[in-house]
Amino acid sequence: MTVYDFERKPVKTRKKHWCLYCGEVIPVGADGVKCESGFCEDGPFREYVCARCAPYANEFAEWCDGWCESLSELFFEFMDERHPGWRDE
Numbered sequence: 001m002t003v004y005d006f007e008r009k010p011v012k013t014r015k016k017h018w019c020l021y022c023g024e025v026i027p028v029g030a031d032g033v034k035c036e037s038g039f040c041e042d043g044p045f046r047e048y049v050c051a052r053c054a055p056y057a058n059e060f061a062e063w064c065d066g067w068c069e070s071l072s073e074l075f076f077e078f079m080d081e082r083h084p085g086w087r088d089e
């Protein structure tokens with residue numbers, strides 16, 4: 001049985017990270033960053049999500065139905081479909 005469990009909570013970054021979704025650099029101490037941590041098929045994981053992507057994370061998970069290989073590519077597809085023009089914000 002696959003145990004998949006994670007939580008997403010706000011963090012202040014103390015190191016530089018890359019956003020799980022858009023792949024952009026999250027600078028140290030950035031505001032609005034969320035950290036996803038938990039367990040998936042491959043074991044424990046910890047990923048960071050930038051302030052721009054965090055509000056869409058749940059909607060995206062629903063949209064792609066939990067399938068997340070080549071995640072950032074799918075994320076851009078999702079955003080262009082559901083939130084056209086998001087890149088200009």
Ligand SMILES: [Zn+2]
Pocket residue numbers: 019020021022023024049050051052053054
């Ligand atoms: Zn992002």
